[in-house]
Amino acid sequence: MPRFALKIEYDGRPFAGWQAQADQPSVQGAVESALGKLDAGFATGARIAAAGRTDAGVHATAQVAHANLHRDWDPFRLAEALNFHLKPAPVAVLAAARVPDDFHARFSATERRYLFRLQARRAPATHDRGLVWQVLHPLDAAAMREGAAHLLGLHDFTTFRSSICQAASPVKTLDEIRIDEVEIPHGREYRFHLRARSFLHNQVRSIVGTLERVGAGSWPPARVAEVLQARDRAACGPVCPPHGLYLCGVGYPQDPFAD
Structure with a gap:
């Protein structure tokens, strides 16, 4: 067949x-x-x-x-x-x-790539309703990038793992986390790009929810390293809603769609 x-x-x-x-x-x-x-x-x-x-x-x-x-x-x-x-x-x-x-x-598959879209503005989302997570307060992209740097590489991501995750191990390698800032009408959009061979259940949403706390000024960037080392789900920031998350790519040794 x-x-x-x-x-x-x-x-x-x-x-x-x-x-x-x-x-x-x-x-x-x-x-x-x-x-x-x-x-x-x-x-x-x-x-x-x-x-x-x-x-x-x-x-x-x-x-x-x-x-x-x-x-x-x-x-x-x-x-x-x-x-x-x-x-x-x-x-x-x-x-x-x-x-x-x-x-x-x-x-x-040798890697998965995810995008998370987070918009910050006072007016409600219209065209992007249900396609982004919206917050009302502006965010500090530089602080979020500083916090995100602590997550790169091989770590035990128990803190950022759902309690119902079925993965055999919480140890994963996060190969890339990039945060782009884009101007939108009367606000900003923050695009989180994450790349790894595989992810734990709710790992991306847990990471973005934690970094949002950093961007809002509620957490210092160094706290990201502390909660990672805690290996405790209770130390994680809020898990952000699913509708801002996109599976945007899967890598293979040979791209089956190259032609």
Whole structure:
């Protein structure tokens, strides 16, 4: 059976997360339903595998999944057919690619990249409502960058790990954390870019919530190092809401969508 990789974009607001659930809408369920219109295996219960299981309300601009199909589709036509059957769900297949049988969307991945959008302004968000986390007070980007520097590298991230996280170990390597500041009408947007081989459950949202406290002046930047070393969930800052978070890239030894 030919195996295809799919690059998928979605608005997470209508969904209970990526993972298929019996009684709630999911992104996985929407994609598998569209595949069921094209392939007998998915019409009778076949499943796809994804690089990451995003939570309820979390978005993606470049989620990656793979599927085994009975027919050897032209990749462009497969993406077009899936997008036709995905309507009107806010899910789109940006690209499809034929991949080797040993390619696995999750286990072949060498890195994940996330973006978190945080807006600071008094007026409510309109066009970006449900797509950003909004706070009313201005933030100190330099202080947040100073605090974020303590998190780079190999650490025990127990402080920034959800109590229901199923990862075997809290030890992870955070390869990059970059904070860009962008002017918006009557306010500022802070874009947090994080890159690692893998992340713990709620790790990104916990990190951004902690750094927001630093940017607001409630915590000194050095406190980030202290809460990291505490290895105690209770030491973490607030966990920020999911709707500012985007899975924006997955890296592989060879990019399946390079062509």
